[in-house]
Amino acid sequence: MTLLLFLGVALLVVMAGVRVAYYGDVLAERLGLGRAWMGLILVxxxxxxxxxxxxxxxxxxGPLTLRWATWWGATSLTL
Structure with a gap:
């Protein structure tokens, strides 16, 4: 059962990724941006x-220390 659920969710993620790529191309064309620039924004x-x-x-x-640590960790990983 767990394997089927995992495969179902994995399929949904793949389908969503394909749609994001398609709509990214459409937006890039409509806004006059390059596909690479739109891909960068979407990623x-x-x-x-x-x-x-x-x-x-x-x-x-969470407490204040958890808030700070979560924000700091997320920001430092993004940079």
């Missing part, structure tokens, strides 16, 4: 989103 946004969610959750639930 930066999609890789930073989990860090933003974890930081917001830590800010909401």
């Amino acid at each position: 930066a946004a999609t890789t930073s989103l989990p860090e933003v969610v974890v930081t917001l959750a830590a800010a909401r639930l």
Whole structure:
């Protein structure tokens, strides 16, 4: 059961990645940006989103040290 669930979620991730690439091309064409520039923006946004969610959750639930450590770690890894 766990393997089937994993495969299903993996398939969803692949399908979402294909759609993001397609819409990135469409946006790049409509906005007059290069495909590489749009890819850079989309990759930066999609890789930073989990860090933003974890930081917001830590800010909401955790003590001050957890908030600071989460923000600092996410920021330093992004740089």
